[in-house]
Amino acid sequence: MWRKELKTNIRTIDELKKYIRLTKLEENQFKNIVKYHPMNITKHYLSLIDFEDPDDPLKKMVIPSLEEMNLSGSYDTSDEKSSTILSGLQHKYPQTALILATNICASYCRFCFRKRLVGLSSREVVKNFEHATDYIKQHEEINNVLITGGDPLMLRTEVIRGFLEELENIEHLNFIRFGTKVPVFLPNRILKDDELLKLFRNYNKQIYLVMQIDHPKEITSELKRAVKKLLRTGVIINNQTVLLKGVNDKPEILANLQSKLISIGINPYYVFQCRPVKRVKRSFQLSLFKGLKIVEEAKTMMSGHGKRFKYIMSHKTGKIEIIGILDDEIYFKYHQAKDPKNYGKFFKRKLIKSAGWLDELH
Ligand code: SF4
Numbered sequence: 001m002w003r004k005e006l007k008t009n010i011r012t013i014d015e016l017k018k019y020i021r022l023t024k025l026e027e028n029q030f031k032n033i034v035k036y037h038p039m040n041i042t043k044h045y046l047s048l049i050d051f052e053d054p055d056d057p058l059k060k061m062v063i064p065s066l067e068e069m070n071l072s073g074s075y076d077t078s079d080e081k082s083s084t085i086l087s088g089l090q091h092k093y094p095q096t097a098l099i100l101a102t103n104i105c106a107s108y109c110r111f112c113f114r115k116r117l118v119g120l121s122s123r124e125v126v127k128n129f130e131h132a133t134d135y136i137k138q139h140e141e142i143n144n145v146l147i148t149g150g151d152p153l154m155l156r157t158e159v160i161r162g163f164l165e166e167l168e169n170i171e172h173l174n175f176i177r178f179g180t181k182v183p184v185f186l187p188n189r190i191l192k193d194d195e196l197l198k199l200f201r202n203y204n205k206q207i208y209l210v211m212q213i214d215h216p217k218e219i220t221s222e223l224k225r226a227v228k229k230l231l232r233t234g235v236i237i238n239n240q241t242v243l244l245k246g247v248n249d250k251p252e253i254l255a256n257l258q259s260k261l262i263s264i265g266i267n268p269y270y271v272f273q274c275r276p277v278k279r280v281k282r283s284f285q286l287s288l289f290k291g292l293k294i295v296e297e298a299k300t301m302m303s304g305h306g307k308r309f310k311y312i313m314s315h316k317t318g319k320i321e322i323i324g325i326l327d328d329e330i331y332f333k334y335h336q337a338k339d340p341k342n343y344g345k346f347f348k349r350k351l352i353k354s355a356g357w358l359d360e361l362h
Contacts, residue, residue, distance in 0.1 A: 002189040006106065010041045016063065020051050026066065033064045037279065038119040040108045042185050048217060057215045057247040060283075062107050067283035075116035077275040077357075079316035080124075083338070085135055088126025093318075093336050094141045099132055100125050101163070102150035106185035111244055111284040113275045113314075118150055125150070133166045140172045146210070148179035153189060157196045164203055175206040183230070184213055187222035190229060201233040209237045211266065215248050216257045224264050231265050238269035241309075243291050244284045245274075251297035258298070258306040268309035271295060273322060275314065276357045288313075288322060288330060288361075289353045296324070310335060315358050318342055325351060330361065 010016055013030045016039070022030065030039075041062045049059045083092035090098040103122045105112075117124050126132050136142050145167060152160065167173055182189045190196065200207055209230065213219065230237060239261050241248065248254055258268045274285040286294070291311065299307045313320045318337035323346075325331070330351045334342045349361035 001192045002186060005044075005186065005188055006042070008043050009107070010043070010046060011039060013039070019046065019049075020059075020063070029066055029069065030064045033068045033279075037064075037068070037110075037115055038108060039064060040105070040119060042107050044187065044222070045107050045185050048220065055246065057253075058217055060246050061109055061111065061214065061244070064110060065283055068110065068279040070282035071278050073276040073278040073281035075278050077113060077277055077316070078314050082316075084124075086131060088124060089132040089135060091135075091139070091142070092338055095143045096146055097132070097136050097139070097142045097144075098146045098148060099129075099163075100149055101147050101152040102155055104154045105149070105151040106154060106182050106189070109181070111242060111274060111277070111280050113277050113280070114150070115277055115280060129163055129166055133170065136167070136173070137170055143172060143174045144177060145173060146177040146179060148210075151180050151182050152178050153180045153182040153196075157193060157199060160196065161199055164199065168204060173205060175208055176203075177208045177210050179210045179212070181212045183211060183223055183226040184218045187220070187226040190226035191222065197229055197233050200230070200235050207233075207235045209235050210269065211237055211239045212241070213239050213257065213261065213266070214241050214244060216253065216260050219257075219260050219264065227264050227266060237266045239266045240270040240272060241268075242272045242274055242284075243286060243294065243311075245286050247284070249286055249290070249294055251294050251301065254294060254298035255301035255306065258302055258309065262303070262305045268306060271309050271311045273311070273313040273356070276359075281356070285356045287354050287356050289325070289351065289355070292322060292325060292330075295322075313358060320358065332358070 013027060050056045080090055083090040085091050088100045103117045103125050105118055108119050112118050167176055248257060261268055273291055276285060295311045311322045312335060313322055319335040321333045321335045323331040323333055328351050329348045331348045334345045337343050352361055355361050
């Protein structure tokens, strides 16, 4: 049923033209852009966009823009290459193994930091799940596995069952995480598949969903129903939001989003600084200076529960919390570090107001 629904996705610029007016230049350039980074939008998500509003935040997240022609930045900002043990298995932090289970998502976010692979190459996707679990078995320091992609909930329930069965008997694993935006893009994947819910309910390790909700408009009645069903299975849902120019870069929007998440039982987890990804940086990244202002002002409007998230830069050296500004210096702290010598390290840089990433500060 949900797989059938996916067949109605909007994937070409000619189809898109039925919903939005494009200039000739946009039409030609978008056709070019989607050759490099495919467009894919569910009808459900499309129905949430107000095409009369030139600044609709959801539109910006899934429809190409001319700014994607800008090639500043990199396609592997977190240096995932150097943490890759075998195809589809990364081991950056001692406790966590990360499995890239697919390169497909229900819709493709234009700001995706794995833009190099979503909807494109499956070379980085896990080829043999057993080989990945063999590695995990041999590394007792790993206490959790993050299954991500792409979006792992796009896989058939039987495939997900196979993964979970493989991981079930590894004693040193305490919990399993799935990174997903499926409940936002395609809530029927959850609402119309009791087998998936049953699988989660009966699993003997704790399952966490790391969801990505970036704007309050994404919290629809369908999403709420999907979340309720998921929570009833015993999974815990944490949310990560990417701070995005023109999408959620207003304190009221960010505060409203986190408050709404709390009201439906989702825990705010991270707010990510948008990475300097090629074809993304120009259109979506805010400076750290602006980001901190927005985050701190938003926090003044939130309850303690709402502001449990950390504002994080997922840097090649680790997850770095962006703490604050004092005089002309900006302060950071390692939340997770690749190199043990950085564990918990607190440090500062001279503030450059336009800088969007650690590497632009000296
Ligand atoms: S759902 Fe996640 S992996 Fe898929 S395109 Fe969006 S950000 Fe990337």
